[in-house]
Structures are given as structure tokens and as C-alpha cells.
Amino acid sequence: xxxxxxxxxxxxxxxxxxxxxxxxxRSSASALAKATGxxxxxxxxxxxxxxxxxxxxxxxxxxxxxxQFQIDLWADSxxxxxGAWTGEGEDSKDRRFRDDRxxxxxxxxxxRDVHLAIEGAADRLIETLPEGDKDSLRVRFYTRQLLSAxxxxxxxxxxxxxRERFLETDGRSLLDGxxxxxxxxxxxxxxxxxxxxxxxxFEVGRDLATTPGQVIYQNELIQxxxxxxxxxxQFKRPLLFVPPWINKYYIFDMKPENxxxxxxxxxxxxxFLISWVNPxxxxxxxxxxxxxxxxxxxxxxxxxxATGEDEFDIxxxxxxxxxxxxxxxxxxxxxxxxxxxxxxxxxxxDFTDVGEIGVFIDRDRLQVLREHMAEKGYLENHHLQDMxxxxxxxxxIWSFHVMNYLMGRKPPAFDLLFWNGDSTRLPAAMLLxxxxxxxxxxxxxxxxxxxxxxxxxxxxxxDIPFYVFATKEDHIAPWxxxxxxxxxxxxxxTFVLGGxxxxxxxxxxxxxxxxxxxxxxxxxYPADPQDWLTKAEAHQGSWWPNWAEWIESHSKGxxxxxxxxxxGALKPIEPAPGSYVRAG
Numbered sequence: 001x002x003x004x005x006x007x008x009x010x011x012x013x014x015x016x017x018x019x020x021x022x023x024x025x026r027s028s029a030s031a032l033a034k035a036t037g038x039x040x041x042x043x044x045x046x047x048x049x050x051x052x053x054x055x056x057x058x059x060x061x062x063x064x065x066x067x068q069f070q071i072d073l074w075a076d077s078x079x080x081x082x083g084a085w086t087g088e089g090e091d092s093k094d095r096r097f098r099d100d101r102x103x104x105x106x107x108x109x110x111x112r113d114v115h116l117a118i119e120g121a122a123d124r125l126i127e128t129l130p131e132g133d134k135d136s137l138r139v140r141f142y143t144r145q146l147l148s149a150x151x152x153x154x155x156x157x158x159x160x161x162x163r164e165r166f167l168e169t170d171g172r173s174l175l176d177g178x179x180x181x182x183x184x185x186x187x188x189x190x191x192x193x194x195x196x197x198x199x200x201x202f203e204v205g206r207d208l209a210t211t212p213g214q215v216i217y218q219n220e221l222i223q224x225x226x227x228x229x230x231x232x233x234q235f236k237r238p239l240l241f242v243p244p245w246i247n248k249y250y251i252f253d254m255k256p257e258n259x260x261x262x263x264x265x266x267x268x269x270x271x272f273l274i275s276w277v278n279p280x281x282x283x284x285x286x287x288x289x290x291x292x293x294x295x296x297x298x299x300x301x302x303x304x305x306a307t308g309e310d311e312f313d314i315x316x317x318x319x320x321x322x323x324x325x326x327x328x329x330x331x332x333x334x335x336x337x338x339x340x341x342x343x344x345x346x347x348x349x350d351f352t353d354v355g356e357i358g359v360f361i362d363r364d365r366l367q368v369l370r371e372h373m374a375e376k377g378y379l380e381n382h383h384l385q386d387m388x389x390x391x392x393x394x395x396x397i398w399s400f401h402v403m404n405y406l407m408g409r410k411p412p413a414f415d416l417l418f419w420n421g422d423s424t425r426l427p428a429a430m431l432l433x434x435x436x437x438x439x440x441x442x443x444x445x446x447x448x449x450x451x452x453x454x455x456x457x458x459x460x461x462x463d464i465p466f467y468v469f470a471t472k473e474d475h476i477a478p479w480x481x482x483x484x485x486x487x488x489x490x491x492x493x494t495f496v497l498g499g500x501x502x503x504x505x506x507x508x509x510x511x512x513x514x515x516x517x518x519x520x521x522x523x524x525y526p527a528d529p530q531d532w533l534t535k536a537e538a539h540q541g542s543w544w545p546n547w548a549e550w551i552e553s554h555s556k557g558x559x560x561x562x563x564x565x566x567x568g569a570l571k572p573i574e575p576a577p578g579s580y581v582r583a584g
Contacts, residue, residue, distance in 0.1 A: 005170065012175055019182050026190030032329040040372035041359050042387045051138035062128055069125040070502050076121060080113030092116060096153040096394060101160035110159045112151040119147050121397050130321045132398030134358070141359045145379055148393045154401060162406040166507060169408070184404070191382065194389075194400050196421060201413035204422075205577050209250035210416060211262045213576035214565035217302040221286065221294040223578040224302050226452075226570075229562035230265040236558045237311050238270045238303050239551075242296055243317040245276040246384055246582050247423050251317070251507065258509045260544065267548045269313075270563045272303050278583045279427040284377025286427045288323075288434055289453050296327045297432075300338060306568040313341045313551055317506065318477065319434075321347025326444060328464070329457035332490075334419060341554045343467040343547065345506050346477045349459060350484040351442040356391050357476065366435055373428040381423035391475045416503055445488055463491040465554050467547060471505030485530035497536065497541050514541035 059066060083089035084106045087522050091103055101581030122143055124423065128388055129136035150156035156174070165173045181197070187193045204209055213227035243249040243263065252273060253261040257303055264271050274295055277283065286294075304310050316324030321344035348354070375377055387395040403409050411417075443449040447458035467572045468491050470479035479497055486493045498505040503548065519536040539546070566572045 009171060009175060013047035013178075016175070016178050016182060020178075020187075023182060023185045023190060023327070027185060027192075040368060040383070042383055042390070042492060044365060044368070045364075047364065048142055051135040051396065053144075054135045054137040058129060059125070059432055065125060065128040066179040069121055071323070072121040072124060073118065075116045076117035078267070080117050081110045082112035084113060089113070096151055096398070099161045101164070102153075105160050108152075108158075111158055113371065115147075115152055115459070120142075122147060134362070137356070138359045141356050145188070145295065145393060147389065148398060151394075151398065154398055156406050159402065159406060162402065165407055173406075173408035175320045177405040179405040180410070184333060188382070192380065194397065194402060195411060196396070196400055196414070197411050197414040197417040199418065202415060202418045204248070204250060204581055208255060208419070209253045209581065210256065211253050211259055211576065213273075213476045214566055214572035215574050215576060215578040216306055216570040216572060217299075218573060218578075218580070219298065220283070221268070221277050221290065221574075222299065223277075224299050225273045225275060225531050225578060226303075226306055226563070227261060227265055227271045227273070227567040227576065228565060229270065230262070231268045232562055233559040234268050234270045234562045235552070236309065237308055237313050237555060238309055238563065239264060239313045239315065240296065240299055240303065241271065241273040242299075242314065242316040242320040242321045242324050243274065243276070244426060245291070246319060247419060249273060249275045250577060250581060251419055251457070251503065253577075254419065254507060257511075258415075258507050260507065260509075263544055264548065267552075268559065269551075270307065272299065272306075274299055275578050275580045276424070277296060277580050278424045279378050280376040280425070283427045284373075285429050287429045288326075288437075291323055292327050292330065292452060296324060300471050302570060306565075306570045307563045308568065310338055312339050312340050313342040313343075313555075315345070316347060317345040318502075319346060321345060322349065322438065322444065325349050325459055326452060326457060328462045329459045331453040331457055331565070332461040332463070333455045333457055339464060341465045343469065343551075343552060344485075345469045346471060346474055346482070346502050347468075347485075348477045348481050349488060350445045350481060351439055352445075352484070353478070353481045354439070355478040355481065357387070360387055361435060361439060363436075363440060366432065366440070367480050368437070370428075370432055373431070374463075375557050377428050378425040379431055382424050385421070385423050388476060416507065420503070445484075459488055461491045462489050465550075466491055466493045467496060467550050468493060468495045469506070469547070470495070471538075472499055473499070473501040474505065476502045480529040483525075483532065487527070488526040489560070493525070494520075495525060495532070496543055496546060497533065508544070510544060517541060518543040518546065520546065 039221060088568055092112060094116065102108050102112050126136070126140045126143060129139065156162050162173070184193050184195055185191070187195075210434070211227055213225045215223045216226045217224040241252050243252055253259045256262055261271050261273060276295075279286065300312055303312065314324055316322070323343060324342060325347065328339060330335075331339065369379070400411060403411060437443045441449065447460055448456040450457050466480065468485045470477070470482035472479055483495060486495050498508060498521040499518065500508065505516060517538055517540045519533065519538055521532060521536040523535055
């Protein structure tokens, strides 16, 4: 490197250090507030410490397990170092170490395999703790967080690919990585807001959410979009999409090639979609019942005004699916039979086993959350983002740490991750009721436990055809916790399991090169989900055609001239995607 370049990079580094000093004060203040409990955080240090203390006492009563842990740790570590120099042993399939340099360099291979040996020994030790115990779940989760953070792939001096790039770029990669880190801290106002995609590559209404349509109705909570038909005739029953209100609705309408809205329009359906408001303090008192009244129930009335129809198909995704299920139970109790088929995607109604999300939520944390939201009236969007990222820490935290900060690169454009980062706030009343009544008390699966708008509900009274879709690698709504829905509903239920995870498994359009398959079974549903999977038939490609065929099989094939937005009693307010989805 010549002197001019050294001087240039030195000046650049000094400029970055000035930014870093300003950010350090904000970051340290925020970290101290969270550590002392003065500011809400999804990670509660006191709860974690108590979990480890109680788990430690249980492990102390099992000296054999502790001795076996030490034996495994030393034996496996020694074997790993020996294998690194002799070339013996299997290569790792762990995605953190997929670069060939982890295998070709003996030192790097030794570091890799020793770390994997430590993780394995720790897993086996923690497995001796009582199953189903909250402390065991927390110890398992946070031990994994710690070991994931200590992976040699996360450190410049230990990561062979990052070291090589540092040398190839004459240190430029380190400066670029430092700048990326400061950019992320500034965007989060002292909180690390990791950039996962090229945010400039997408704009809602330009690149995403581009299917033509009109907002034909709105209230303080929703805008209702009616999409332009893509066929001359459509099925008589309109189809209503109810998206989650965590993040924005356009997960259903990404780019044209992976838009579920566009796909169903092409199949001849008349598609309506709810776009939720991004809550502010003025929405603090909105309840889960308000989401039902002002959401699906109002939308169905509006669709009748727009089309003249009084029979519908409905779909809900994630918490939108929970709302759909509760709404249908309410409608069943009221004798309202307007909905003829229902579909839920990645939706739990039985919260007996919630997976790792359970480490974050209990009645103590609920009280802390209540106090935190008392003044603001809502939960900030980044808290749920942090929680979901920690559940897949290597994919959603540390892989970007390596790319953005160690390698000094910018992440590529990825529409699903852009949507993932476009999250929303949650109103206090709705969130507190949901967490207590549905999540902690598991009230949705208990007949009469929940009351919606003064009416006790029972999802067992829902007797319409129901399509339940789950994904095999879902880290938010585990598929084996969605599967019990098959035994809780009162009507004909069809369960389908897709590949991949919570988002990619759902947004899996038909393509020439199929990404993920799905599983179906025509047999009865056994109690154990693994028994169902053993007998299920595997299919290649997208689940979308299977769902479209299922809806058509219940529609009697009746079609009518296409419904055109604005041709009924409701006139267009503004073009899709509307203003609610653009609100920050």
C-alpha cells in the first residue's frame, strides 16, 4: 500500500472514530438502561440468572452428567485437533463454516471442530435437565446464544475468509465494515439495527405491492383493498386475505412472480385484502375484539356492499390466522354462516408448546411489558424483530455480522428480508390481552374460556372446511404445535406441511426450479404429528396449486362476471397499495 492510500485510510478512520464516540454515549446509555431494567428488553438478565442458578442446582444433583460433560469436552476437543492436522474425520455441514478455507487450513479446521465439539458437549449436558421446564428452556436457549456468539467465524483474526479479504483489500474491508456498523447503530439511534438487505432496492408500490387494485373502504384500523380482476369471470365467492399486523400486508403481494394475491387472481378469484394501520399512541386502547370488529367483520360487510355477495372464503396468516379462527368461532356462536371455507397459514391455536418463543414471555415479563407501554401506548417494532432474530441467531444475526462488519460488504437485495425489516408497532390493549389470554392461558383451545364482544367462543363449533398450512422449519410457529388444530376444529380439516420456514415456506410460488416441496395425507389425523408425517405423501414444488384446487373443490365451480373495483356501492378512495402500508 502506498503512502497516499495509507494517509487516505487513516483520515477516513479518524472520521469514523468521531462518529463512533458520539454513538458510544447513546449505545452505552441504552445498554445500561436495559441491563438495569429501566428500559424494556426482550432479554431479562434477572430471569436468565435465576434460570441458570436453578438449573445449576439440578445439575449438581447429577454428578455423572457433569463428569460425562468434562470427558466429552476434553476427548472430543483432542480428537478435533488431531483430525485437523491428519485430515481425518468428517467435514462440517454447518453453514457458518461452508467456506472451503475452514477445511483446507489445519488451524482453522481445528478451531472450527473444537467449537463444534464444545457445542455438542453442552447440548448433551443440557439434555439431562428436566424436559418441559421453563428454566431448562431458557438455559438451553441462552447457552446456544452464548456459544453462537463465541464461534470462531465471528472474529476477524480467526475467520480465514475475513482475514484473506482484509489482506486483499489492504485493510479497506475493515474500514467498510466499521462504517457499516456505525450506519446500523445510527439508524437504530444507538441500538444495533442490523442491515439485512439493500433497502434502496425496494419501494412499496414500485417494486413490491404492485398488483393493481383500489382501496374501497377504510376506518381507523384498516384499509380494504379490492384488486383488479385478471380474468373475465371469477368465482362467485370473494376471497378475503387477513394478513398479520406484525409487519405489513404485502407479504401476500411481493414481486409479481411471488405474489400470492396475483396468483389467486390468475386462478379466477376475486381478491380483497386488509391493510392494517401502523398503530400510534392514539390506538393504545384498541383491543383484540376491536381487531375483529373493525377488521374481518367490517371487511366482510364492505365486500357485500362492493359485490352484492354474502358468502365468502377467508385466509389468515400467523396472528392474522389466530384472529380469523377467533372470528369464525364468534360467528359460529352468533349463527353467522357467511364464511364457507377458511385457510390459516403458519397459525397456532394450541399454545401448549410454543417452542423457543416461550423463553421471552411469562406473567412476570407481561407485567414489565405493561409498565413499559403505559406511557407510550404501544410496543416498538424492534422488540419483536430482536426476539425473532435471536431464535435464528446464526442466520439472522451472526451471518450478517460476518458479511457486513468482518467482510465489509453490503447485503444483497432480498425482498423477503426487506419486508421482514418493515415491521410495525403493536397497540398496548391488544398485545396485553393476546399474550395473557391466548398465549399464556392457551384460551383459544378451551371452549368458553375466551369472550369476544360479550360472546363466549369455542373453536370446536367451527364446522366449515378448513385448510391448515404449516412449514417444517418454522421457528415462530412450530409445525408440530400447529398440527393439533386438526383435532380442535369441528368441520372437515385438511392439514398440509410445507418445506422451509415461517416466511419462505409460505411464499413459495410455482417455478421452473421448485425450491421446497410439501406433504399431504388423505388418512385420518393421528394424535402424534410425527405419525402423520411418517405416512404423509411428499410432493415437489409449490403448495399454492394444492390450495387453489382445494378452494375450487368447495366452490362448486360457479363463476360470474369479474367484480371490478368501484362498480358496486363502494367507490375507490385511492389506488393500492394505499396509504396505511406506507406509514412508518
